[in-house]
Amino acid sequence: MRTVTRGSRAAACGVLLVTLLAGALARAQTDPSGSWSPRFDEDATERIPGGEIGEYLGFPLNAAGLARADAWDAALMELPENQCRAHGSDYGWRGPSLLRIWTEVDRATQKVIAYHTHLSAYGAEQTIWMDGRPHPPDYAPHTWAGFSTGEWDGDMLVITTTHLKENWLGLNGLPRSDQATARVHLMRHGNYLTVAVIIYDPVYFSEPFIRTIDFVYNPQQQMAPWPCESVDEVDRPPGVVPHHLPGTNPFLNEYPAKYGIPPQATRDGALTMYPEYLLKLKTLPTLPRPPKKPAP
Amino acid sequence: MTPRLQIPTRGPWLAGLLWGALSLVCAAAPAPPPHDYSKDEVHVLPVQGNVYMLVGAGGNITVQAGEDGVLLVDTGVAPMSAKVLAAIRGISDRPIRYIVNTHLHADHTGGNETIARAGMTIAGGNVVGDIGASASNQAGVIAFQTVLDRMSAPVTGAERATPQGSWPTETYTTPERKIFFNGEGIELIHVPEAHTDGDTIVFFRRSDVISTGDIFVTTSYPIVDLSHGGNIQGVIAGLNKIIDLAIPAELQEGGTMVIPGHGRLCDVADVVFYQEMVTIIRDRVQDLINKHMTLEQVKAAKPTLDYDPRYGSDTGFWTTDKFVEAVYKSLSATH
Numbered sequence: 001m002r003t004v005t006r007g008s009r010a011a012a013c014g015v016l017l018v019t020l021l022a023g024a025l026a027r028a029q030t031d032p033s034g035s036w037s038p039r040f041d042e043d044a045t046e047r048i049p050g051g052e053i054g055e056y057l058g059f060p061l062n063a064a065g066l067a068r069a070d071a072w073d074a075a076l077m078e079l080p081e082n083q084c085r086a087h088g089s090d091y092g093w094r095g096p097s098l099l100r101i102w103t104e105v106d107r108a109t110q111k112v113i114a115y116h117t118h119l120s121a122y123g124a125e126q127t128i129w130m131d132g133r134p135h136p137p138d139y140a141p142h143t144w145a146g147f148s149t150g151e152w153d154g155d156m157l158v159i160t161t162t163h164l165k166e167n168w169l170g171l172n173g174l175p176r177s178d179q180a181t182a183r184v185h186l187m188r189h190g191n192y193l194t195v196a197v198i199i200y201d202p203v204y205f206s207e208p209f210i211r212t213i214d215f216v217y218n219p220q221q222q223m224a225p226w227p228c229e230s231v232d233e234v235d236r237p238p239g240v241v242p243h244h245l246p247g248t249n250p251f252l253n254e255y256p257a258k259y260g261i262p263p264q265a266t267r268d269g270a271l272t273m274y275p276e277y278l279l280k281l282k283t284l285p286t287l288p289r290p291p292k293k294p295a296p
Numbered sequence: 297m298t299p300r301l302q303i304p305t306r307g308p309w310l311a312g313l314l315w316g317a318l319s320l321v322c323a324a325a326p327a328p329p330p331h332d333y334s335k336d337e338v339h340v341l342p343v344q345g346n347v348y349m350l351v352g353a354g355g356n357i358t359v360q361a362g363e364d365g366v367l368l369v370d371t372g373v374a375p376m377s378a379k380v381l382a383a384i385r386g387i388s389d390r391p392i393r394y395i396v397n398t399h400l401h402a403d404h405t406g407g408n409e410t411i412a413r414a415g416m417t418i419a420g421g422n423v424v425g426d427i428g429a430s431a432s433n434q435a436g437v438i439a440f441q442t443v444l445d446r447m448s449a450p451v452t453g454a455e456r457a458t459p460q461g462s463w464p465t466e467t468y469t470t471p472e473r474k475i476f477f478n479g480e481g482i483e484l485i486h487v488p489e490a491h492t493d494g495d496t497i498v499f500f501r502r503s504d505v506i507s508t509g510d511i512f513v514t515t516s517y518p519i520v521d522l523s524h525g526g527n528i529q530g531v532i533a534g535l536n537k538i539i540d541l542a543i544p545a546e547l548q549e550g551g552t553m554v555i556p557g558h559g560r561l562c563d564v565a566d567v568v569f570y571q572e573m574v575t576i577i578r579d580r581v582q583d584l585i586n587k588h589m590t591l592e593q594v595k596a597a598k599p600t601l602d603y604d605p606r607y608g609s610d611t612g613f614w615t616t617d618k619f620v621e622a623v624y625k626s627l628s629a630t631h
């Protein structure tokens with residue numbers, strides 16, 4: 001007959017406690033793996049057709065950022081070297097992309113080494129290292145995806161991305177520099193996934209820029225490939241870079257006129273991120289609305 | 297709140313090195329602030345194929361290594377030569393055969409003398425028979441002709457002489473020179489009147505790597521050394537040439553890798569961003585010149601406003617003002 005001692009009881013309790021705690025920790029880390037489809041709500045017009053030229057509201061653009069965006073010419077995207085250029089991993093979530101997330105697991109320890117993401121737009125992929133490895137030195141290459149590490153904050157996966165290439169944050173030339181750092185928060189609530197992206201850009205933003213994107217779990221999702229091959233769309237002399245000279249972009253006032261928004265509101269950068277800006281908005285003059293086009 | 301992640305930059309450090317390097321060759325330049333090289337480290341970054349990038353010795357150094365030996369593109373500043381040699385020995389124990397200089401500045405040629413003497417060029421037959429073993433007792437130093445012309449020019453004013461041991465031992469005057477080394481074709485391509493009048497881009501065809509010299513840097517606006525024959529139009533032509541040579545992989549990323557004169561390892565997409573920036577600024581300054589604006593008026597118009605937080609500087613050797621002035625003078629001369 002076995003004798004149960006006080007010591008062995010304490011050890012058993014300890015094992016039970018550790019097991020319960022480990023279970024609690026495991027539950028806290030909500031696995032984001034799977035196939036996810038984007039949800040479009042009030043941000044649909046900005047995400048699918050893309051922002052209009054001069055539509056800078058809600059972006060903390062500083063003077064340099066405004067000047068860079070004003071100079072942007074859509075013809076820049078016709079250049080062969082820009083046609084297949086992928087979105088940055090900080091912006092890719094925003095596109096009308098299907099999303100797949102999967103884990104890379106160390107066979108011996110069964111620990112998650114990395115999460116991988118694949119977006120249908122451009123077939124862009126990102127690796128989020130979970131094994132504690134450091135970010136590369138400053139002389140290492142920058143990429144569209146950047147270098148990402150993740151850590152759990154409760155049930156939220158917090159991703160820090162450095163080494164991003166320069167890119168745009170909208171198809172209207174909103175700039176984001178290669179000096180930016182992105183912090184992405186993945187929050188899974190059952191069959192919904194919320195992705196909160198915070199971008200810190202010392203070059204073009206006067207404040208951190210935050211926005212969220214929602215996805216719904218969709219195991220029936222079909223991910224299409226994204227082959228891309230550059231071609232000469234327009235015959236231009238080599239080395240030509242389409243852009244608008246300062247003060248000459250003729251399209252900047254189309255957006256505020258179309259929606260009855262004061263033009264100044266497109267220039268006020270970070271102020272336009274806050275609710276109290278509505279008070280100032282009411283005091284600003286608007287442009288006359290363009291005449292409606294006759295029905296075809 | 298999670299603290300913001302800070303990425304260290306090399307801006308001030310590089311500015312100091314550039315100041316020191318250019319002061320060695322530019323007349324009437326003020327004395328550079330002393331830089332303590334004893335604490336600096338040389339870092340090795342494998343690029344692809346046979347090619348490595350050495351960082352931390354002034355200008356970036358490219359190393360191509362194989363059975364035939366070692367070929368270097370540039371040699372960094374003189375005080376870092378021992379550390380550069382140690383880094384090379386960590387890659388290969390084969391002889392250093394060739395050094396290619398992308399231009400004359402001392403942050404790219406300062407180590408020529410020490411590093412060439414540690415090497416051994418490929419020579420034999422009549423050459424050694426005629427002039428003795430000294431024909432092969434150091435690595436060959438190859439550059440465009442004007443590099444030798446300027447390094448060996450008589451000392452004038454406050455200009456400091458370049459040590460004779462640093463001079464190129466072989467020069468070329470054609471648009472291109474070709475070498476086959478370590479099983480790889482290597483193209484030395486001269487870009488006229490760009491960063492200086494003696495610039496060479498080096499293209500490693502099998503490794504698929506381009507070493508650009510200071511025609512392309514990631515740390516500042518392009519440095520246009522007007523006093524040594526530089527011109528912004530040549531810089532743009534050089535950037536266009538790099539883009540023309542390079543072939544990106546999927547999604548315009550990777551493929552041909554690009555080692556800049558200063559800054560991080562790049563691919564052609566990074567060069568495209570830089571080329572777009574320089575071209576746009578060139579176009580703006582040209583537009584202001586066409587409106588008959590003076591240099592001061594052009595500076596006041598801030599044609600670099602949107603790029604200043606990334607590439608500009610109000611202090612150090614290469615300020616934004618000096619860059620705008622160099623663009624203005626380049627275009628005025630062209631005009």
